[in-house]
Amino acid sequence: MSEEQTVSLVDVLEEDEELEEEASAVLAGSDSDHCSYPQGYVKRQALYACNTCTPKGGEAAGVCLACSYKCHEGHDLFELYTKRNFRCDCGNRKFSELQCKLYPEKDEVNTLNKYSHNFFGVYCTCSRPYPDPDDQVEDEMIQCVVCEDWLHGRHLGCVVPDCVELQEMICETCMNKNPFLWTYAAHLAVPGATVEVKEEPGADDSNTNLPNKEDKCDDVIQPSCKRSREDAEPSCKLKQLQAIGQKRGQSGAVFWPSTWRSKLCSCNTCQESLSGASLSFLLDESDTVLAYENKGKNNEQTQQGNDPLMSALDNLNRVQQLEIIHGYNDMKTELKDFLQSFAAEGKVVTPEDIRQFFEQQQSRKRRRVDAGRFYST
Known part of the structure; x- marks a missing residue:
């Protein structure tokens, strides 16, 4: 008689409690009763895409937590986890047959929203859905803090470190688009080995090695205004790190410890460079998903306090x-x-x-x- 794998009731209860805590961390940081549109481009919030209202082939759109409940109940939704600086699209021009029940007075489009293939239910460089019914390999999905796409661990081109939930990851594509990050990576990132990523059918070629146009600038965009090097260099941490000359292999995704953002240079030149590359959020430690989740947990505890x-x-x-x-x-x-x-x-x-x-x-x-x-x- 073959032995069947058994799970104790205690295990089930503990797993259920973990799932509840995880859901609370994501959802409690967002308002489940009111459309977030009046708040403008929300710093970070839970988002969904509606495959019923905006299917593939149309315009990408995202809806807030409250609208996913009140306006899209029973619809085929893609859970996007969280996105930064996004304004709810529910009921705007992209939704030809739906009016928002919570806040119908919206502009036709939200021009500052950023969209990706995630809004059509596919993720990673392999552009596959999650969960993927055709993928039999158990693998965790990890979100890039720059492009906010979700990638399979086996497609990162590096070894996934332990305690990954306490770290941040920047994918290889985003690293190559912003070469100055490799300088920081040589000094601040979690040490890791790169691995060869096998080509898969339908894989996106966008994460191949991109030409480094900024190489001639040593990974630093020079100040637009004229100032003496003596005035600019001493306060620039990035130039000081470059002067050390420490190198790191420039391939694969990079993992960063929880405190790495506080060590980035915030001199005027670097702030201008980050702003020009739409990366100013990297100087904001409250932008992290971990900070958002902690806010959600605190909100949940406060609500429980009002039992x-x-x-x-x-x-x-x-x-x-x-x-x-x-x-x-x-x-x-x-x-x-x-x-x-x-x-x-x-x-x-x-x-x-x-x-x-x-x-x-x-x-x-x-x-x-x-x-x-x-x-x-």
Whole structure:
């Protein structure tokens, strides 16, 4: 008799709790009741693309969390996780047969929004959907902090380091489009080995080695205004790093530790260069997905702090509060022990088992009440 793989109830509960925390981190940072359009181009928010309203072949569009619930319920949605500096498109010109129910007064288009193939449900340089029914390889998807595309770990051209959730990644294409990043990578990035990426059918050739037009400028765009080198160079961290001459292989994606943004140069010249390349967000540590998730977790904890049960307790006297709290803690402990006994014995919990548990709770409660009445007489 072959042994079947079993999962304990405790494992299921723990996994469910992890998924809830992950969802809360992403969604709690966005408003689920009000369209985000009036806020303008939101610094970072959870986004969705509607394959029902804007299918492939049409114009790319993104909708906020609230509109995904209220305006696109039952539609085929692509979850985009989060994007930066985006304004909700729901109901604008791109949606010919839908009007936004939450905020219909929108401009025809949001000219500053940036779109990618993600908005049509495909990701990575291989342009495949996720999850991919035809891909049998277990692989994690990692988001580039510059282009915000999601890439398979095996398509990054480098070894994925441990604790990747605490790091940021810039894909090879974005590194080559912004060659000055290789200078920073030689000093600030997580050390890693590059690996050869096999060509796959349908793979995007955009991540091949691009010509470095900026090589003649040593990866630095010179200041547009005339100033002495003595005034500009001493305060420029990037030029100081270049002077050291430390090199790193310029291939594959690059992973960065959590504090790397704080070490980038913010002199006037570098700020102008970053702005010109639409990379000013790299100087903003609150732009990170991790910062957004922490904000979501804090919001969730605040909402839990406003629990209706706790509000009801505030209206009771001290004795009643203690009775309810002790009763709740007792039930919580007994339920945990009850479920763990099933997990330890490998038994399946049935609806009948749950009914019996609460019937026993009610029976004990009645005995306590009856005993109290007998004592009081």
